[in-house]
Amino acid sequence: MNAFEIHGGKPLKGEIIPQGAKNEALQILAAVLLTPEKVTVSNIPDIVDVNKLIALLGDLGVTIERLSKDTYTFEAKNINLEFFQSQQFKSKGGSLRGSIMIVGPLLARFGKAAIPKPGGDKIGRRRLDTHFLGFEKLGAKFNYNAETSFFNVDATNLQGTYILLDEASVTGTANVVMAAVLAKGTTTIYNAACEPYLQQLCKMLNRMGAKISGIGSNLLTIEGVSELGGTDHRLLPDMIEIGSFIGLAAMTASEITIKDVHFEELGIIPNVFRRLGIDFERRGDDIYIPSQANYEIDTFIDGSILTIADAPWPGFTPDLLSIILVVATQAKGNVMIHQKMFESRLFFVDKLIDMGAQIILCDPHRATVMGLNKQVQLRGIEMTSPDIRAGVSLLIAALSASGTSIIHAIEQIERGYQDIDIRLRSLGAEIKRIDAMPKSH
Template structure:
């Protein structure tokens, strides 16, 4: 029997909530500890499955991992067991975790070879890994796929800096290539690099370890290879997807919520996109305060045409928050077109929202038009299953705003990305029970 959440919705919430450390940053910076034999301390690590699995994987490889407190770990990658990468244990663990691809760049850079099982993870359309592999190949790595054991074997004994134009501005792809390039011989230039705050954080951490990286925050990175890297301390940013989720939650449930310590300057256009939906929010120190509001009205474009919200590479709007925006628009006044450009099956959870009474037209796998109910009609609670991390939280927000009882199954998907979400929402007054 898998776990499920039972939610009695329709109640306003109130209080303070602190976002967890950024999941997507964690997967990158924790992988980066493999670049040095010295001790690296990382704090504000979220306690979630995907991150814990990666930490466990590092331990299995021979990294000395110590948990200093709930959210701080030290890592010392002195002796790495190279044979582990061809083991069944690595295949089952590495194969089930998308983040495991992130260890390839550092391993290639430091040891000149790696093996990696074909990866798995979220079902949100085809997430290609070509960007990673093409980047490594340009640096001089040789790949051989072994269909019998399902592993890629990589030889990178002679990585050389080069000019790389990435075929897409993939965050993990950029991070992986950066980690491989910091120890390569000569200068590497990466154009069309992703420039998300997570990636800026990784580059700043590598710089403190002794890497020479310029262009941080832009889409053109220049990396001068160095001989070796040393230890450092690093603190993760708060998770911007959680922050966006909580803004949406406050609006949809008509709640007064304060989101603590958000690192506002790193949120890019996220607050503005929620303001476009008519949500009031104010910055108090480094906290976002959202007042309880009965109505929020979606802006139109200046010529009066319907608002479109689409995802784009940073500093554009992150695709991870489009599902949240879609749900929040259900109770807004006005209409909005949600255009999910990057992934082709992330909008398929709207059928559950339709069952709850939402007015949504799914135009195609990438676009949905939401016709806001303006709180004239409440959603009704239903039983549903979470298809992926972000849709799961969107359904959770919908359930908290709905009248009656909802049950969400497959909550493992939610918990891959959000730590102790039920206890944290209970603290705000949510009626949510785990069964």
């Protein structure tokens, strides 16, 4: 079994370039199914979840050419619709949560689709209702077979309509948008997600010939068109990686420059790190973080303890709450972390407590962190990564800790972070890949 061995407690230094955005990639790659023409996509991260979706597109009959490490062309001219009923599709689609994203484009272009119940992180329930309620509003008929764990969807006559989404789901909005672009008539989606990756998808679809207005707001209007053409698209840098590197710099008192961050697309993220007391400056489109011996958590105006909670965009992304929690363990002051969207994402705090952090897990959604102000260094331990974001949070904790840490189940981390050990070593981190079985408890 692969694991990371980390010798922590030393400052890092240098420049790092964030990878392309994983969550944008899963939407953009699905959108190539909307046209028989060639689509070129660049800045694609070389990570497991994205590579699985690319392989799945190939199995469906998409002609794929890899032009460089991060650039591919896709041509969905000859799609094999029979593949949906195969056992191979069930096993491949079921192991990847992003596979749900191919349903909207397939319904739009071919009038039918099937999808096994997707997998992914064990971070609590992640409903798919928003996707299917949206398809149903457009005229699709679907049915879930509990015995086979398959969703079968028929959409031979999609009609534009008014849709009020039951939640501002990013993947749900993206899927319904992709289904609606080729539907007859006008579709209005209210309570639409509006995060940058969704905006990127809509802009790409418009370049392909779609007619989407209201981009960047929670009210999208889509005039259906009869067909879409090819285009070129470049993914944004991954905002979760950017936030992770800001947190890493603070925890390890490192001087790090994060390159080409598309600062305007980061929304509230930089301000949240500033409220933890982290200094940084914008230099062009880079973020420079100086080495800081200490950082102090802000309070609310009335002096009460700061609460940092996740919310739909433009609120704070839930994917960075794990990072914020770890960074707070070495800050001066206290903070309440409130994870509203997923009920199991805070369960990794037991590992941080074992490392010496002062954290009270109030319930599955809330944790109070009492910062150690770097007076007491975390200590290295052996631990297992439960999901992508917690895994990187534990990796940051290990890099700041004294002694040696072993992190097992690093395939969880590598589902979302490309060549993370190589890139960290370029900053001076002592991290290496080893073969190790986790200790039984």
